[in-house]
Amino acid sequence: MQPFGRSFTNPRRPPREGKLVTVGRVEDVPEGRGAAVELEGGRELALYNVGGHFYAVENFCPHRGAPLADGNLCGHTVECDWHGWRFDLRTGACLNHAAEAVETYEVVVEDGWIKIRV
Numbered sequence: 001m002q003p004f005g006r007s008f009t010n011p012r013r014p015p016r017e018g019k020l021v022t023v024g025r026v027e028d029v030p031e032g033r034g035a036a037v038e039l040e041g042g043r044e045l046a047l048y049n050v051g052g053h054f055y056a057v058e059n060f061c062p063h064r065g066a067p068l069a070d071g072n073l074c075g076h077t078v079e080c081d082w083h084g085w086r087f088d089l090r091t092g093a094c095l096n097h098a099a100e101a102v103e104t105y106e107v108v109v110e111d112g113w114i115k116i117r118v
């Protein structure tokens with residue numbers, strides 16, 4: 001059995017600076033879908049549209065580093081495409097392994113523009 005835990009650290013997690021970054025328009029992310037968002041400096045997040053509400057988490061599964069933007073979305077849960085770990089987009093909690101989690105980021109929509117606080 002493979003060991004669990006953060007064997008891989010996320011090299012693309014943006015540093016917390018408290019600033020809002022405009023990443024696109026609401027129509028860029030259809031309902032029920034996820035998208036990878038590229039930030040300056042090679043940083044990256046995953047953005048999801050759940051029933052018209054937007055959620056952002058790091059685009060990196062703590063198990064083996066899969067891009068979570070490619071995962072399967074079911075309600076507020078994204079399931080990693082590689083080995084099935086599931087994460088609650090509202091809290092970042094891993095639903096398979098309580099000790100694991102992903103970072104979450106505040107998303108603000110203003111005049112149809114999606115902004116993420118990094």
Ligand code: FES
Binds near residue numbers: 062063064081082084
């Ligand atoms: S990389 Fe294994 S569950 Fe995500």
